[in-house]
Amino acid sequence: MIDLHYAPTPNGWKISIMLEELRLPYNVIPVNIRAGEQFKPEFLAISPNNRIPAIVDREPADGGEPFSVFETGAILIYLAEKTGRFLPGDMRGRSKVIQWMMWQMSGLGPMLGQHGHFALYAAEKIPYAITRYRDEAARLYGVLDRQLQKTGAYVAGDEYSIADIACFPWTMTHKAQGFTLDDYPGVKRWYATVRARPQVQAGLAIGKFVKEPFDEEARKNMFGQAAKELRS
Numbered sequence: 001m002i003d004l005h006y007a008p009t010p011n012g013w014k015i016s017i018m019l020e021e022l023r024l025p026y027n028v029i030p031v032n033i034r035a036g037e038q039f040k041p042e043f044l045a046i047s048p049n050n051r052i053p054a055i056v057d058r059e060p061a062d063g064g065e066p067f068s069v070f071e072t073g074a075i076l077i078y079l080a081e082k083t084g085r086f087l088p089g090d091m092r093g094r095s096k097v098i099q100w101m102m103w104q105m106s107g108l109g110p111m112l113g114q115h116g117h118f119a120l121y122a123a124e125k126i127p128y129a130i131t132r133y134r135d136e137a138a139r140l141y142g143v144l145d146r147q148l149q150k151t152g153a154y155v156a157g158d159e160y161s162i163a164d165i166a167c168f169p170w171t172m173t174h175k176a177q178g179f180t181l182d183d184y185p186g187v188k189r190w191y192a193t194v195r196a197r198p199q200v201q202a203g204l205a206i207g208k209f210v211k212e213p214f215d216e217e218a219r220k221n222m223f224g225q226a227a228k229e230l231r232s
């Protein structure tokens, strides 16, 4: 059994989708990040970066003690290796999937996250920051579009993989962030294909429970973090 410490956000959905794709049994443990639950000592013990999601595998492959994993890229690789799915075994195929997943982890996710922050959430609208992240997000959508037009199928080639599972939830924010997929036909085709997967729909349905308002308390918990607070 796997414990999924989770909130329904793009990073959370990567792992609920993966677990649904794998049909692995899992328990969802809600972490209300708007209420600051990501700072509880028991959560920090498995996710020292105070971010969701994280997993605890109660039946790790080595038969040892329960094993915890944080960071979505690391979780996706861990689960792919545990089950032998969504990460090819051959050197070239495996490297391509990991390259695109790392691209998502270091580029698409953080830049769309920052664009969302400055364009949608920040109380003060700073034109330079909004333009900077919007341009970078548009550039990354362009990179993804060229790749998907080239493969004609999935992000890293002919097969659906953890690269698709990493990228898809972030592209779901396109409308809210003011992008239209009509500008990116390769992304548009792929987006419809991935979204139609029943396992993706099942993963997205997990945890529609956390609907707390985005109020001053949430703003403080999520945007007021500083290193000194985490030390106490």
Ligand SMILES: N[C@@H](CCC(=O)N[C@@H](CS)C(=O)NCC(=O)O)C(=O)O
Pocket: 009, 010, 011, 012, 033, 038, 050, 051, 052, 053, 070, 071, 072, 073, 221, 222
């Ligand atoms: N690089 C991390 C990012 C995780 C992340 O940013 N999670 C957000 C939700 S999408 C979170 O937990 N935010 C809580 C906070 O900001 O304290 C990963 O891929 O796991």
